[in-house]
Amino acid sequence: MNDFYDILGVSKDSSQGDIKKAYRKVAMKYHPDRNPGNKEAETKFKEAAEAYSVLSDNQKKSQYDQFGHAGINGNGYNASGFSDLNDIFSNFSDIFGSSGFGDFFNGGRSSHQRKGKDLKLSIPVTLEDVSSGSDKTIKIKRYESCESCQGSGGEKGAQPITCTGCNGSGEVRRMQRSLFGQVVNVQSCQNCKGSGKVISKPCRKCNGEGLSRVSASISFQIPPGISGGNYMTQRGEGNKGPNGTPAGDLIIYFEEVEHSLFVRDNNDIFVDAFVSYPVAVFGGQIEVPTLEGKVRLKVPAGIRPGQMLRLRNKGCPELNSHRMGDLFVRINIHISKNISKKAKELIKNLESELNENSDFKKFSG
Ligand SMILES: [Zn+2]
Ligand SMILES: [Zn+2]
Structure with missing residues (x-):
């Protein structure tokens, strides 16, 4: 297996924009429409698609940078690459990247058919x-x-007739002189817009x-x-x-x-949850939102603000795979401003009790 960077002719620190440009260039060169029946070009075209599918994905790219091809294997990524060309076209033209890229493939493949x-x-x-x-x-x-x-374009029953501009070929050929001698310049016929037929009585x-x-x-x-x-x-x-x-x-x-509650990072989701001070100290159960409704979550005793609890497989699904991301619940301590007189009293007592406690003194200086 060749090095992905060599295949695209880019260096490790190339930007995503440069990688895309490089891939476009290689893919254009070995595009099957331009190299009909050329097996070697087809192999290169597949190789380039595979290299691009890894290097264009930051996560896969960093796996590849660290562990080479083995890193891609171990990540559940289909390392055998794209089995056939349709695979590549569906992967890159259906669900991928930014605008303009699909045009490249569509344009490339439809150049010979209107x-x-x-x-x-x-x-x-x-x-x-x-x-x-x-x-x-x-x-x-x-x-x-x-x-x-x-859709015929002709008024009731009017049949299209052969275009006189091109005699039905849809093309107009002109001989031109150039430095290299005579050059045949082929253009689409203006009169019939390349179809070879015109409508005698338009609809x-x-x-x-x-x-x-x-x-x-x-x-x-x-x-x-x-x-x-x-x-x-x-x-x-x-x-x-x-x-x-x-x-x-x-x-x-x-x-x-x-989203009003969740923040997404690739397939993982983050959400903030608030617990009372007693729950943070003693532990307990809280209710947290997930994408599929609320679930109970056990909070361990002695949790600190900012600590994350992970709910496995409660994140986003990974595209084109059965794997799921995780939901990370960030614990915050809820501090209420409106508290009763009795609560104030209890907290005052708690404060003096904690001041006696050596563990607390270490942090408060
Ligand atoms: Zn014509
Ligand atoms: Zn019509």
């Missing part, structure tokens, strides 16, 4: 959505086939475009463990293409909404 435009939108997700993988239904506006002409409803803008409902499940900045691609749910070409994709970006 299709409709991709639609992009972002939706807010709560920590509860992220944890349970909620089902969502969203309303979007997109181009679909015109109802009046069934009045859609002006021959064959498309109309309509509302659509899209249902999907939020992938459990997703983070803000991640996105997923719904294939074929974007705008329908012109002249009956396939629809583009719908790309949904996720924006994480700040």
Whole structure:
């Protein structure tokens, strides 16, 4: 197995931006669409995807920096890498990284087929959505086939005819002179927009475009463990293409909404809990919130403010895995301002009692 840094041609202290740039460059070079049937290029393309999947993830990267390939193995990460190309495309174009990256793959793969435009939108997700993988239904506006002409673009029964601009090839070739001799310049035909056919009698409803803008409902499940900045691609749910070409994709970006109680750090969650002074001293049971409702938590005797108690597997699920993060409960001592006269008396007595106590004196000087 080659070194991940060598594969991408970056150094250990390269920024995430540089790593992404480097990966994009290597992936472009060995992209299967550019190297059809080339097994060596395919291997390099897979290697680069694997290297990037590790180096782009700070946690995996630091594991790799410390322990090399063994660190990635031991972490439950699939070290055998990506088995096939579809694996790579689904991993990197469906749920990954920041904007623009998906375009690169979509653009790369669709260069030889005309299709409709991709639609992009972002939706807010709560920590509860992220944890349970909620089902969502969203309303979007997109181009679909015109109802009046069934997408043909022709007024009732009018058949498309062969374009005279390109004789139906969809391309216009021009010879140009250059320093290197004659160069053939191939361009998409303007007259038929590359389709090779034109509409003799355009549909009045859609002006021959064959498309109309309509509302659509899209249902999907939020992938459990997703983070803000991640996105997923719904294939074929974007705008329908012109002249009956396939629809583009719908790309949904996720924006994480700040939670009123919990703070998330990767798959772990932190929450503050307050205990009374007697509970801190003697121990006891308290109720703490989790993403799935309240649970009882045993507080050990003599706990200090700021100390954390861990509830295993009560955090967030890890993306694309069955593992769960933990919930950390930070203990705070509740100091009440409004207390009864009797309580004041008791605390005064406690204070003088503690002042006699040598253990307390050590700290108060
Ligand atoms: Zn129409
Ligand atoms: Zn044409």
